[in-house]
Amino acid sequence: MTDHAPLKLERFLPYRLSILSNTVSQAIARxxxxxxxxxxxxxxxxxxxxxxxxxxxxxxxxxxAMDKVAVSRALSRLVEAGRVDRERHGNDRxxxxxxxxxxxxxxxxxxxxxxxxHEREMLAQLSREEIxxxxxxxxxxxxx
Amino acid sequence: MTDHAPLKLERFLPYRLSILSNTVSQAIARxxxxxxxxxxxxxxxxxxxxxxxxxxxxxxxxxxAMDKVAVSRALSRLVEAGRVDRERHGNDRxxxxxxxxxxxxxxxxxxxxxxxxHEREMLAQLSREEIxxxxxxxxxxxxx
DNA sequence: CCGTTATAGTTTCATCTGTAACCATTTGCA
DNA sequence: TGCAAATGGTTACAGATGAAACTATAACGG
Numbered sequence: 003m004t005d006h007a008p009l010k011l012e013r014f015l016p017y018r019l020s021i022l023s024n025t026v027s028q029a030i031a032r033x034x035x036x037x038x039x040x041x042x043x044x045x046x047x048x049x050x051x052x053x054x055x056x057x058x059x060x061x062x063x064x065x066x067a068m069d070k071v072a073v074s075r076a077l078s079r080l081v082e083a084g085r086v087d088r089e090r091h092g093n094d095r096x097x098x099x100x101x102x103x104x105x106x107x108x109x110x111x112x113x114x115x116x117x118x119x120h121e122r123e124m125l126a127q128l129s130r131e132e133i134x135x136x137x138x139x140x141x142x143x144x145x146x
Numbered sequence: 147m148t149d150h151a152p153l154k155l156e157r158f159l160p161y162r163l164s165i166l167s168n169t170v171s172q173a174i175a176r177x178x179x180x181x182x183x184x185x186x187x188x189x190x191x192x193x194x195x196x197x198x199x200x201x202x203x204x205x206x207x208x209x210x211a212m213d214k215v216a217v218s219r220a221l222s223r224l225v226e227a228g229r230v231d232r233e234r235h236g237n238d239r240x241x242x243x244x245x246x247x248x249x250x251x252x253x254x255x256x257x258x259x260x261x262x263x264h265e266r267e268m269l270a271q272l273s274r275e276e277i278x279x280x281x282x283x284x285x286x287x288x289x290x
Numbered sequence: 291c292c293g294t295t296a297t298a299g300t301t302t303c304a305t306c307t308g309t310a311a312c313c314a315t316t317t318g319c320a
Numbered sequence: 321t322g323c324a325a326a327t328g329g330t331t332a333c334a335g336a337t338g339a340a341a342c343t344a345t346a347a348c349g350g
Contacts, residue, residue, distance in 0.1 A: 006251060008196035009258045011210065012290040015265050015280075016170045017190070021211055022288035023167035026160045041306090046161070052152035060328060066155065067165055071308070074330060096315050096328040107150060114153045121159050127286050135279040136159075142271050144166035146156040185336085203299060215338070218300060240298040240345050 030120050038109055039083075043068060043076045045113060048102065051086065052110045055101045058091070062100065067146075085109055174264050182253055183227075187212060187220045189257060192246065195230065196254045199245045202235070206244065211290075229253055 011017050027042060034040040040048075043066075050065040051057060057065070063073045077100065080086040085106035091097035102110060125133055155161050171186060178184040184192075187210075194209040195201060201209070207217045221244065224230040229250035235241035246254060269277055 006196060006255060007258060008254070009193045009261055010197070011190060011193045014193075014261065015268060015284075016167075016174060016261075018284045018288060018290070019163070019167040020171050021290070022284060023160075023163040025288060027164050030160060043306095046155060049153045049155045052150060053154070058328075069308075070329070071331090072306095074328095075306090078330085091328095094316070094328085098329080110152070111150060114151060117153055117158065117160075124159060124287065128283060132279055132283050132286075135276055136283055139272060139276055139280055140159075140162045140166060142276075143268065144162060144169060146162070146165075187336090204297085213338075214299070215301090216336090218298095219336090222300085235298095238298085238346070242299080 026120075026124065030117070033116065034113060038113060040109070040113065041076070041079075043072055044080055045117075047073060047076045047080060048085065048106060048110050049114070049117075051100055051102050051106070052114075056099045058097045059100065060097075080106070170264075170268065174261070177260065178257060182257060184253065184257065185220070185223075187216055188224055189261075191217065191220045191224060192229065192250060192254050193258070193261075195244055195246050195250070196258075200243045202241045203244065204241075224250070 031042045034042070034045055046066045046068065047062055050062055054061070054065060059073050059077060060070060062068075062077070063070045066073065068076075077086060077088065077098075081088050085103055087101050087103045087106075089099040091099050128136070175186045178186070178189055190210045190212065191206055194206055198205070198209065203217050203221060204214060206212075206221070207214045210217065212220075221230060221232065221242075225232050228247055231245050231247045231250075233243045235243050272280065
């Protein structure tokens with residue numbers, strides 16, 4: 003047997019990050035799905051529209067770090083469900099002009115507090131100092 | 147306009163974690179894929195076998211936090227590729243007995259240092275104190 | 291023993307995701 | 321102008337993923 007130096011997966015940072023992120027995202031996603039029939043991607047699109055509307059699909063993609071195909075699909079479901087209104091841009095007929103509908107706002111206002119709550123529960127396990135450091139780490143490793 | 151209190155997605159922790167994790171994982175996955183035709187899941191299975199072999203498929207699933215379906219699929223590709231040897235357990239013929247093949251060890255020994263390297267590059271952006279705190283945070287939020 | 295229940299692993303199906311190709315429209319510039 | 325290149329967005333295809341059903345074997349309780 004030669005010296006194979008196997009990797010300790012459970013100490014390997016990319017692995018641990020992936021586990022944590024999946025655990026958290028799936029817990030949240032499951033809830034949105036069950037109560038509002040809303041996928042994670044759909045929710046991200048709605049959250050961005052709530053903040054910056056009106057936006058084009060491309061702008062939604064920029065804000066959400068999703069690619070344009072994913073955005074297009076999420077939007078077609080949201081428009082179908084009557085949660086987003088889509089118009090054509092007056093000067094550039096390629097662009098869409100996207101806004102939350104009234105129903106979209108209702109869903110947003112129901113989901114947003116729950117989202118915050120999930121984050122709060124997560125952070126409640128950490129000390130003040132750990133929270134600050136985590137924010138700093140994320141700024142360094144994944145600047146938005 | 148009523149008070150809609152939209153969510154700041156780019157400050158929302160689950161979102162940021164997901165971005166970071168996906169960025170890191172995809173960068174690594176792409177490399178393994180190109181050079182060894184190895185998916186992330188396959189690599190995880192190999193890493194665990196390297197450390198604990200022989201294992202049954204269920205044990206691999208426990209160590210990797212993957213579900214048994216994902217493990218089964220990864221294993222069938224690895225066995226097919228001659229990277230893992232699969233036998234039946236003597237006393238319990240439901241179980242498989244899994245080990246890296248010689249070829250599997252060769253791949254492992256080529257990939258493991260690269261994996262460590264990725265981690266090192268990532269950590270190089272952080273201070274000693276941030277690294278320690280991050281480890282502590284992960285222990286709290288995603289105990290393995 | 292024998293029938294029920296549990297376990298190991300695979301297969302199936304429906305959904306999701308990423309990449310590339312595609313269509314329509316607009317822009318840039320010869 | 322008018323034609324090539326760029327842009328916004330959708331569609332098509334291929335591979336990945338998760339839940340549930342299924343097969344085979346083993347364990348358990350009367």
